[in-house]
Amino acid sequence: MRQGTQTKWPAVVPIAMPLLVMLLFLSGKAAGQEEVASAARRYKAYEESTGYYEQFEVLPGRRQAVRRIPGVGQEPFAYSPTAALVRSRTHLADSHQSLKFYENLRCEYCHPDQARDLHTVRANLTCRQCHGGEPIASMDHYYSLMNPIRRHAYVCAKCHEGASASFASYVIHAPAAGSRLARQTFPVLYYAYWFMLALLVGTLAFFIPHSFLVGLRELLPPRTKEET
Amino acid sequence: MEPKRIRRFSPLDRMFHLALMLTFILQSATGFGRLFITTPWGQGLCRVFGGYDNALVVHQWVGVVMIWGFLAHIGFLLARIQWKRLPESVFGGDSLVPNAQDLKRFGQQVRWFLGKGGPPRHDRWTYWEKFDYWAVFWGMPLLAVTGLMLMHPIASSRYVEGWVLNVAALLHRAEAILAVTYIFVVHFFIGHLRPTSFPMNEAMFSGTVTLKHAVEEKPEWVARLEGEGRLHDAAAAPPASWYRTLYFIFGYLVLCTGIYLLASAIAYSRHIQLH
Structure with missing residues (x-):
């Protein structure tokens, strides 16, 4: 056999690949099996x-x-x-x-x-x-x-x-995730909600004006020193 | 002689972007269809995918494809790092990792907005392009983990408390709304509607930009290519006209679908009967 002209896969690959593909399609264990599995x-x-x-x-x-x-x-x-x-x-x-x-x-x-x-x-x-x-x-x-x-x-x-x-x-x-009731009874949900809302509002509050200003400045470039 | 066009995205980059576009729009449509199922709009959207239950099946399978795609992307990133010149490879101009230069250019950008001085001299990636990339990059694992938990609630409740599923459902929905809003408003505006891009920034589809455009938009990048003597290697041919027509139609189809989804979602948001 000629060396170096042909890549030889390790023996594990032909075994592992079909297993990985099967993992995608096989269903999980039935709940009853899982009990002491x-x-x-x-x-x-x-x-x-x-x-x-x-x-x-x-x-x-x-x-x-x-x-x-x-x-x-x-x-x-x-x-x-x-x-x-x-x-x-x-x-x-x-x-x-x-x-x-x-x-x-x-x-x-x-x-x-x-x-x-x-x-x-x-x-x-x-x-x-x-x-x-x-x-x-x-x-x-x-x-x-x-x-x-x-x-x-x-x-x-x-x-x-x-x-x-x-x-x-x-x-x-x-409870409604942002409510005071959620803060009292399910704080994790409450803080997750307000964190995500702050992230949404913060991102948009930064990037919408930013994109708008980029567009505006490209239409109306700032005047140079000679013009002013 | 200087080349007329230079290469900006490799075929693999473009393939990842195309796969992301297709999966993202499918996930938005199936996800919104289910979120808005109590409204006529949501019911119509679900009908496209075969109803409320089938929309979930589509959503889950597309999600699995996205997860594999994300893992492949991580592998591709690791393969692309040049380990021998590590700091340069990760923090240099060709890398998407944010660096001190971005902060400086943001300051210049603000001064430009206020009419003091010209636009910053961008390198290959502007700071908002880097944000685009990392926003998706961190959003993916969050959506993937919460999505898998919701797909297999019984199995996942063996490892975490069941009430974590409440939080997972909230995070999945919130992150999805954040991603959809950001992409369909900010990303689409930057890519299509702002004056220098209008009617469409073709770089992600053709993979190339004209040198003239690159000098205007990313002067530091062109200067760096020239300085390193790589400008000639980056030379590329213009896209074929049939291909150009194809991606214009495709791009606008996705753009319109996205804006339609977001606008309808905002219009119908009062009628979601959930908390």
Whole structure:
């Protein structure tokens, strides 16, 4: 064989190239396979999706983006005649317990902002499809479907096969990203929003006048010393 | 004798730009179609790609192509660096890396705006051309990472908390709007509408500029080529007339599509029902 006239590929190339191409087209592992597929992460994934470590129940991780419920228990005298602020409804078996005329109200009547997310506006889900029928238990009530211990398995996984507790910490009803509410409850989203907005406004505020002035000066060059 | 035309972009540069144009316009159309699906305009846009769900499939595949293209571009950058004369290669006049000269020329530019002194003597790349390049360069990985996360939410939530997907969705949309606005306003104005470019700056398509134009716009570049005795090597032939016709039609088609997309998006932005 003549040397130097022909480039010889290392043996790994003909093996690696088809593999790389296949990676593009092959589908991923099915969610059920994934459960114990990784030796290193096996128990974490198992705990996350079942809430159990061997036979022991484990606490869900503190993975909420929402830090606290704004307006509740913040003021030194958080009492009012209606007790609306004091009654945190996040632990009740029926979160709408004792609300007047509850039977005649639609969800959006009291929760208008909760009807503006992707699941409602784009996927056309109704509230009941996730929150269930009456009584709707509070999120933190121990037996609630929405409790972070089981939300991923009982609610999210109905559509999102393989949903983990981490996946379920996606905030469905995220507050409007630039709002004060977002600043209180989802600061990362709030600061990401204002950073990107500042970047947009800053870039355009610099480059639009800049481009305009370049165009203007090319049409009307500055007068030379002799002309003035 | 001095050449009439000199080369500005290599065929590979132009290929990257063309691929970026095509993928960018497709991503804008499919992305806006989905963002504005609650409006008649968005529905019409999605119908072009086969509906709301198919528009996402197109968006994802074009995104994957963009990611591979970006990786190829990084490889090409690394191959182009002349490692033996590293500082010169990275910070010299042929490099797109910003340097102290850009700051100085920006100062001269402001004085020129105010009528004090002539325009700065630009080298091969003006500072706004460098900004154009790096804006896209940093935008790509941000859009790629957030895009991949949104493509595979279950898998990515194994490595980050699920609420990071909220932030990823926001960043993806915000960066896309920033890129679209910048390209369809600033980049198009500089490339097509400003007096010295009008009706079209052909350098990115023909790959060449006339020496006269180069002396007016980038005197420092021509001087440097002359000083290094490379001006003759840079000589190039003018583009064929059929090719010129082709890229004029193509360029204006993309320009009009871009401006149409941006104008409609602004007009319909009040009707996005999302937060």
